[in-house]
Amino acid sequence: MTAAAQLAALRGLITGIDDGLIILMGVRCRVVAAVAALKQREGWAVRDPLRERRVLRRALRLGKACGVPALQAGRHSRMLMRAACRQQRRTQAACAVSPNRIEKARDTMISRLPFRSLATDLLGLLPPPKRLAPVLAAIPSHWRAQWLERAVGQIVGGGDDEWAFLQGRRIGIEITDLNLRWVIAYGECQARVVDAPADASVHATAVDLLLLASRLEDADTLFFQRRLRLTGDIELGLTLRNRLDSLPWESIPLAIRILLNRGARAARRARDSHHKLRHLRLCVATEIAAKSIRQRRADEP
């Protein structure tokens, strides 16, 4: 790998980490909004010096353990707390301006306080798979190919007669939202990732492929909903699908089954929350636009 490619790969990682930090700041803001609503209802003060000292001490301790200089960890923690106090004061000020509307919003917020639903909503704040593409691209392609070859090897096993239809054929897999594609050639009881055109290919998003692999969604449903596409030699693709369908789920190691199942459920919840949040943002934007139009009309002589 050239120095320029190494720099690009490392920068890809930094971008992913920076995204993660901003996402976590957004999550903190949402939790602070819930704290603000609670304090407002109970008439408690915005600032709590004892809690602030504890938060700071914890940040310094964690920073020390992770190699973050005390000055940097302290500054970061104080900056977050200052922002949280400002945010809470803004909420209080807004309540003073329009108590009825804010009261409603506050009650909605408090009614959403049970943290089970908050945890699900927070999944929606995770970046969608396509935003992870640059991070994945930073993983050397031969490692990815090795993992895939090993995974396919586990499924096909010793390559008994039931897999004979794959001999000398090439199957393509494309994860559309991650911009990843491989062609796997099967021969002499071995799967290899090759640089050649595929005889048949499957195309789907990362979440749908995960749902399919964990059997939380079946191939027919995904085909009919056009979430799974088959191109090239359709007969080969369908034979492969039927063969995979008939594999006993119990033949997959328990740890992998659990991992697949948990991962697919979390990914599906994240995607649903994502759609919900996007819809919510759209509603809020529409409401703001409508309000500003009404205001402008009212201001016109």
Ligand SMILES: C=C(O[C@@H]1C=C(C(=O)O)C=C[C@H]1O)C(=O)O
């Ligand atoms: C968020 C709160 O309000 C303030 C902000 C804090 C923070 O950002 O961690 C801590 C204490 C309070 O001064 C809280 O009381 O928990």
